[in-house]
Amino acid sequence: MNDSTGKKYISRSQAVAARMLGEEMMIMSIRDSALFSLNPTASAIWQAADGVTPLREIVERAIVAHFEVEPDTAYRDAVELVEALAGHGILKIAAEPARS
Amino acid sequence: MGSLVEELNARAIELGVPLGVHLDLTWRCNERCIHCYLDHDGAGELSFVEIDELLVQLANAGVFFLTLSGGEPLLRKDFFAILRRARELSFNVKLKTNAILIGERETALIRDLGVESVQVSIYSNQPEVHDAITGASGSLARSIRAIRLLVSRGLKVTIAHVIMRPNRGHYPTVRALAAELGAVFTIDPTITPHINGNRSLLALNIASADLRDVLRDKSLVADSNEFAPAAPSDEDLVNGIPCSAGHSSCYISPFGDVYPCVQFPLPSGNIRRQRFIDIWKHSPQLAEVRSIRLRDLPVCSTCAHATSCSRCPGLAFMEGNMRGPSTQDCEKSYARTAIPTANMVRH
Ligand code: SF4
Ligand code: SF4
Numbered sequence: 001m002n003d004s005t006g007k008k009y010i011s012r013s014q015a016v017a018a019r020m021l022g023e024e025m026m027i028m029s030i031r032d033s034a035l036f037s038l039n040p041t042a043s044a045i046w047q048a049a050d051g052v053t054p055l056r057e058i059v060e061r062a063i064v065a066h067f068e069v070e071p072d073t074a075y076r077d078a079v080e081l082v083e084a085l086a087g088h089g090i091l092k093i094a095a096e097p098a099r100s
Numbered sequence: 101m102g103s104l105v106e107e108l109n110a111r112a113i114e115l116g117v118p119l120g121v122h123l124d125l126t127w128r129c130n131e132r133c134i135h136c137y138l139d140h141d142g143a144g145e146l147s148f149v150e151i152d153e154l155l156v157q158l159a160n161a162g163v164f165f166l167t168l169s170g171g172e173p174l175l176r177k178d179f180f181a182i183l184r185r186a187r188e189l190s191f192n193v194k195l196k197t198n199a200i201l202i203g204e205r206e207t208a209l210i211r212d213l214g215v216e217s218v219q220v221s222i223y224s225n226q227p228e229v230h231d232a233i234t235g236a237s238g239s240l241a242r243s244i245r246a247i248r249l250l251v252s253r254g255l256k257v258t259i260a261h262v263i264m265r266p267n268r269g270h271y272p273t274v275r276a277l278a279a280e281l282g283a284v285f286t287i288d289p290t291i292t293p294h295i296n297g298n299r300s301l302l303a304l305n306i307a308s309a310d311l312r313d314v315l316r317d318k319s320l321v322a323d324s325n326e327f328a329p330a331a332p333s334d335e336d337l338v339n340g341i342p343c344s345a346g347h348s349s350c351y352i353s354p355f356g357d358v359y360p361c362v363q364f365p366l367p368s369g370n371i372r373r374q375r376f377i378d379i380w381k382h383s384p385q386l387a388e389v390r391s392i393r394l395r396d397l398p399v400c401s402t403c404a405h406a407t408s409c410s411r412c413p414g415l416a417f418m419e420g421n422m423r424g425p426s427t428q429d430c431e432k433s434y435a436r437t438a439i440p441t442a443n444m445v446r447h
Contacts, residue, residue, distance in 0.1 A: 015214050017192030019164040022115050026108055026164050028192050030214045033256065035104050 009094045010058070010082050011051030016090050018046075029088040036090070041067055041074075042081055049091055051098030055082065112162070112348040113341070118380050120165035120349040121158055122362050125151070125182060127171040127354055131198050132235030133221075135264055135304050137294045138171065145354045148178045150372070152185055154352070157376040159189040169196035169362075171354065180209050187213045194219065199246035200239060207249045217256040220247055224270040225277045233266055247281050257283040263314060264291055264304040271314070289314050290428055293418045295365050305428070312435040339393055342413045346389035350380070360389050364414025366422070389413070392423060399425050403442030405433040 012018075015030040025043040028035045038046055044062040045055075053061075056075055063074045085091040112119035128142040146154065158166070166186055173179055174197055186193050195210065199220045202210070210218065220243055224230040230240035250257050259278040261271055271287055278285035289311055293299045306314070314320065341347055346360035346368075353359070356371040358379050368386050369379030380386065392413070395401050400411060403425075410433075415426035425443040433441050 016190070017164065017214075017216065018190045019159070019162060021108060021111055021117060021119070021162060021164070024111075028216065030192075030216050031254075033216060035108075037104060037108060 007095065008055040008079070008082070009051055009053070009097045010045075010049040010055055010086075011092045011094070011098055012046065012049050013089055013092055027085075027090055029090050031089040034088045034090075036085070036088075041069075041077075045078055045081065046085075046091070049082075051092075051094070054097075055079070108164075109344060109348050113344075115162075116381070117162040118158075118348060118350055119163065120167070120344070121163045122167040122169060122349070122351045123151075123154075124170050124352070124354050124362070125168055125173040125176050125179065128175050129170060129172045129198075130175060130200055130236065131172070131239060134233055134235065134266070135262065135291050135301055137292050137301065139296070140171065142354075145176075146356055146372075148181060150356070151182055154356075154371055154376065155182075155185055155189055155191075157371070159191065161377045161380060164192055165194065165349075166191035167194045167196060172198055172201070174201040174206065180206075180213070183209075183213050183215070187215075192216050196220075198234070198239065198243060199250070200236070200242045202246035202249065204249065207246070207253050207255070210250070211253045211255055215255065217258060218250055219258045219260050220283075221260045221262060222274055222277065223262065223264075224267045225273045226270070229267050229270065233264075244277075244281070247283055251282040257281070259283045259285050261285065261287045262291070263287065263289045263306055263310075265306055266304075268306045268310050271320075287314070287320060289432070290415075292363055292415065297418060299418075302428075308431065308435060311431060315432060315436045339395060341390075342392060342394065342397075342411065345414060346386045350386075352376075358383070360386060361414050363412060364389075364417055364422075366417055389422065397423050397425075399442050403433075404439055405430075405437070405441055409433050409441075 017028045017030065019026050023040050025038040025046060027038060041063050045058055048058045048062045055078060059075050059078045060071065063069060064071050082091050082093055086093045109119060126142055126145055127138045127140055129140050168183065183193065193215050194217050195215050196219045222230065222243060223233040227240045231237050247257050259274065261274045263271060275285045289306065291301055291304045294301055345364050351359040351362040352371065357367055358369045358371065359365050360368065366385050368383040394406060400406055409429055411429045412426050413422050415428055416422055416424045419427060427443065430441040430443040
């Protein structure tokens with residue numbers, strides 16, 4: 001199916017260090033040493049970033065189903081988050097699903 | 101970034117998580133530094149299989165910051181296999197090396213495997229001084245060549261400069277060299293006793309007057325508060341812990357021995373006999389280290405420098421009492437401020 005609807009696919013970069021600390025995830029970009037602590041919703045997105053599931057579906061499954069949040073707001077927040085992480089080379093965003 | 105690291109460290113202490121581990125892969129070395137606090141015997145080192153298993157245990161325990169060091173870690177033939185495994189397990193890896201064995205191929209591997217930063221010791225910009233300290237002729241040239249390679253491939257390099265008698269006064273030129281190479285510069289005016297307790301290395305420490313000059317060099321100590329001690333009344337600090345050793349970090353030797361810190365050689369368990377997490381959670385030695393608060397230190401809690409002192413409990417331990425003062429830190433506090441320390445006036 002042609003993905004002309006602006007679907008986003010996110011995958012985790014290899015150039016990071018990551019570890020759960022309590023309920024949050026510590027992530028450091030190896031490229032620029034930027035350090036992030038992701039809250040449980042952001043951690044859920046990170047963990048689901050398999051490169052083949054559209055971001056909207058990740059948000060529905062990992063966020064909307066578990067946290068009390070309106071789907072469009074959750075999606076907008078997720079886009080903002082993944083763009084910030086992509087800016088530090090922590091996540092990759094693609095318009096097509098990754099080939100396995 | 102500094103404050104987020106501090107925040108994570110505080111959370112790790114609260115949760116009892118070992119956030120950082122310093123793992124020496126070998127004590128063998130291709131240099132023979134005159135101030136080195138290690139033996140160089142490789143017999144009994146952990147095998148690759150043991151280190152692989154240890155890395156999994158460390159990841160499961162929550163370790164995030166992993167320093168790979170030695171000895172010279174690149175002397176291990178399986179060094180890059182270990183590094184690859186560490187990165188597969190998503191550690192933030194910092195490498196401490198003399199860089200002598202780092203050429204084009206090694207630089208590419210270090211970069212491609214995702215090492216966060218590399219620390220190299222440089223003692224002088226003069227080959228005859230640096231090489232006399234390392235005991236390895238040509239070592240300055242080789243280390244500098246490797247630093248250039250690492251920086252040119254985008255790696256973050258820190259030049260660590262230890263000051264001792266033979267290189268006293270060389271730090272401005274080494275700092276300039278670091279700037280020219282594009283490396284971060286750090287300085288350490290403390291020579292530590294041998295890990296076996298022998299204190300003869302301390303004779304290499306610079307004289308008090310030189311220490312005073314270094315510690316009062318405002319270009320090194322940017323924060324002028326360092327020059328005036330705070331009153332020992334700050335509730336947080338008095339009830340605070342001496343440092344992260346044993347609280348959110350620890351050291352593991354090439355033979356599997358666990359200590360609170362590389363500079364705090366209190367045997368707390370061995371990963372060949374126990375799982376790392378069991379040592380971390382249940383070692384009586386680590387429990388004792390964790391129980392100590394600044395208010396419990398009989399001499400230091402009465403000292404004018406109590407809240408500003410760099411007191412290292414490991415150095416105090418090597419002097420015979422982990423609750424006692426560390427004479428080298430007393431000397432630093434005095435050199436910085438000219439205010440006598442509690443250690444100087446006790447009987
Ligand atoms: S103060 Fe001493 S024991 Fe504590 S972390 Fe630093 S070197 Fe280790
Ligand atoms: S100056 Fe000495 S006595 Fe005072 S706090 Fe530091 S280590 Fe303790």
